[in-house]
Amino acid sequence: TQLLEQSPQFLSIQEGENLTVYCNSSSVFSSLQWYRQEPGEGPVLLVTVVTGGEVKKLKRLTFQFGDARKDSSLHITAAQPGDTGLYLCAGGRYGNKLVFGAGTILRVKS
Amino acid sequence: NAGVMQNPRHLVRRRGQEARLRCSPMKGHSHVYWYRQLPEEGLKFMVYLQKENIIDESGMPKERFSAEFPKEGPSILRIQQVVRGDSAAYFCASSPLDSYEQYFGPGTRLTVT
Numbered sequence: 001t002q003l004l005e006q007s008p009q010f011l012s013i014q015e016g017e018n019l020t021v022y023c024n025s026s027s028v029f030s031s032l033q034w035y036r037q038e039p040g041e042g043p044v045l046l047v048t049v050v051t052g053g054e055v056k057k058l059k060r061l062t063f064q065f066g067d068a069r070k071d072s073s074l075h076i077t078a079a080q081p082g083d084t085g086l087y088l089c090a091g092g093r094y095g096n097k098l099v100f101g102a103g104t105i106l107r108v109k110s
Numbered sequence: 111n112a113g114v115m116q117n118p119r120h121l122v123r124r125r126g127q128e129a130r131l132r133c134s135p136m137k138g139h140s141h142v143y144w145y146r147q148l149p150e151e152g153l154k155f156m157v158y159l160q161k162e163n164i165i166d167e168s169g170m171p172k173e174r175f176s177a178e179f180p181k182e183g184p185s186i187l188r189i190q191q192v193v194r195g196d197s198a199a200y201f202c203a204s205s206p207l208d209s210y211e212q213y214f215g216p217g218t219r220l221t222v223t
Contacts, residue, residue: 031210042114042201042214043153050210088153092210097143097155097166098203 003027004091006101014109016078021104023089024071032065032072033098035088043088079108112137114204114215115184122221123192131187131218135204142185143212144177147199159185192222 005024013019023032031050035043047056049065049072056063060083062075072089084107090098115134123129135142144156158166159179170177174192179185189196199219203212 033211035214040219042116042216045211045213048211090153092212097158097169098145098153098212099155100145100153102152 004089004099004101006087006089006104008104009102010105010107012107012109013079015080017108019076019079019106021074021087021089021106022071023073023101025091026070027091028069029091029099030069030093031091032069033090033092034063034072034074035090037086037088037103076106079106081108081110084108114202114213116202116215116218118218119216120219120221122223124223125193126191129189129192129196129220131189131200131202131220133185133187133202133204133215135185135202136206136213139204139206139213141205141207142179143203143205144185144187145201145203145214147201147217149198153201156187189220192220194222196220197222 007022031048033048034046036046037043047063052067052069054065060077064073087104089101092098114136117132121129140160142159145153146156147153155169157170157177161179162181174190176188199217201214201217203214205212
C-alpha cells in the first residue's frame with residue numbers, strides 16, 4: 001500500500017513569513033501533484049511534477065520533487081492571508097488513481 | 111471552458127434510501143475518477159472509469175456502491191440503502207487521455223439522517 005505522509009499537519013504563521021510543507025513516501029511515484037482546497041470546495045490543482053529533482057515555481061510557491069521520486073516539498077515565500085487553506089499532495093502513476101496525503105492546514109494571519 | 115461539474119452539491123437522504131451523484135467531466139476528458147472524503151479523513155480513491163468501462167474499482171465498498179460512465183451523459187455514483195457512515199463529501203475528477211493530471215469538481219456533500 002502506498003502511503004504519503006504530510007508534515008506539518010497544521011501551520012499558523014504571520015503574514016510575510018516563509019514556510020515549507022513536506023510530503024514523504026517509501027514508494028516511488030511517477031508523478032506528484034499539489035492541490036489546494038478551500039472549505040466546501042473541491043481540490044484545485046496547483047502543480048504536477050514528474051521528473052526526479054524537478055523544481056517548479058508558481059509566483060511565490062516553489063515545488064520540488066525528490067531525486068528518487070519518493071518525496072516532495074512546497075515552499076511559500078512571504079505568505080499572505082490569501083494563501084490560507086488546506087494543501088494536499090497526491091502521488092500517482094500514469095492514468096491511475098491518486099494517493100493523497102492527509103493534508104496541511106495553513107493559516108496566515110495578517 | 112467549463113470545469114468538472116457535479117450535482118447535486120448537497121444531498122440529504124434518510125437511512126435506507128438511494129443516493130445518486132452525477133459528474134460531468136471537463137470537455138475532452140475521457141477518464142473519470144471518484145473519491146470520498148470522510149470527516150477528519152483524507153481523500154480516498156473509490157473508482158476509475160472510462161466511457162462504458164470500469165477500469166479500477168479497488169476502492170469501492172463491495173456492497174451497495176456502484177458506478178457507471180455511459181457512452182452518453184454524466185458518470186453516476188450510486189449508493190443504495192444509505193447508512194449514516196456514508197455521510198461524506200464525494201468528489202469526481204477527470205483527466206484527458208495520456209495525462210497524469212486530474213481536475214476535481216466541487217463535490218457532493220451527502221448527509222444521511
